[in-house]
Amino acid sequence: MDPNLTTPIILNATLNATLIQPPQSILSNPAITTLLGIVIGWLLNLSSSAIQEKRQLAINNLQKQKQVYSQLRGITDSTCQVYSNQGEIQVMFFWLRARDKLGLPRLEAYEATRDYDRRITEGLKEIPSNNQKLMEIIGLIEVSFPPSDELDALIRPIDVLNEKYESIRVKVKEGFNNAHIESLSEDALRQDAFKWFYEMIEDSFRKPLSQLADYLKREIATEENMLKKPLWKMDGLIRAIKHWWWPFDS
Numbered sequence: 001m002d003p004n005l006t007t008p009i010i011l012n013a014t015l016n017a018t019l020i021q022p023p024q025s026i027l028s029n030p031a032i033t034t035l036l037g038i039v040i041g042w043l044l045n046l047s048s049s050a051i052q053e054k055r056q057l058a059i060n061n062l063q064k065q066k067q068v069y070s071q072l073r074g075i076t077d078s079t080c081q082v083y084s085n086q087g088e089i090q091v092m093f094f095w096l097r098a099r100d101k102l103g104l105p106r107l108e109a110y111e112a113t114r115d116y117d118r119r120i121t122e123g124l125k126e127i128p129s130n131n132q133k134l135m136e137i138i139g140l141i142e143v144s145f146p147p148s149d150e151l152d153a154l155i156r157p158i159d160v161l162n163e164k165y166e167s168i169r170v171k172v173k174e175g176f177n178n179a180h181i182e183s184l185s186e187d188a189l190r191q192d193a194f195k196w197f198y199e200m201i202e203d204s205f206r207k208p209l210s211q212l213a214d215y216l217k218r219e220i221a222t223e224e225n226m227l228k229k230p231l232w233k234m235d236g237l238i239r240a241i242k243h244w245w246w247p248f249d250s
Contacts, residue, residue: 087197
């Protein structure tokens with residue numbers, strides 16, 4: 001047989017064998033495998049360090065959250081007390097002044113405490129001081145806790161506490177100014193005014209402040225549970241990433 005005729009056959013067989021040979025995996029290259037291992041190890045170490053740093057920041061912030069929660073609990077009682085005291089003074093002032101205008105006899109039981117003008121003036125100084133402390137605590141809450149629509153909704157009523165107090169104070173004043181001599185001769189109107197103030201304190205002051213405190217308490221518990229998860233467990237690592245970095249709602 002002519003050698004020139006067999007050469008193409010041999011070349012064709014060699015080419016076919018080359019084409020049907022399975023491709024070599026890039027991971028079969030030791031150098032590539034080593035490089036990938038180094039890169040993956042570096043990324044894992046970097047992620048672990050970042051998560052640990054984020055975890056420490058969360059621990060520090062948790063302490064701030066607990067502190068501001070405690071401050072809110074304290075300012076709740078003092079706020080209710082300040083407005084309650086001032087409400088009682090206002091009721092007595094408006095009641096006695098209305099009686100004086102109608103020429104009703106003075107009541108000896110209240111003559112010793114008739115310096116209501118001075119006490120109201122002192123109260124008008126005490127309320128702004130208390131409210132300033134309250135607003136400072138609200139500001140700390142806004143920077144210490146994650147923003148949310150629920151948090152905003154809970155803070156909104158607290159921003160207008162003084163306006164609510166002023167509205168009930170004006171109603172009480174008008175009620176006494178428009179009262180008939182018969183109603184001022186009895187004690188029922190004064191007791192009703194006290195009741196209005198007490199109900200306002202509970203509904204418009206203590207209730208919203210307590211609801212905000214309950215929300216903060218739940219948020220603190222959530223953060224504490226998150227920090228209890230060991231990062232060396234896979235679920236703990238995933239939870240940490242989602243909790244501190246994941247930008248989407250779960």
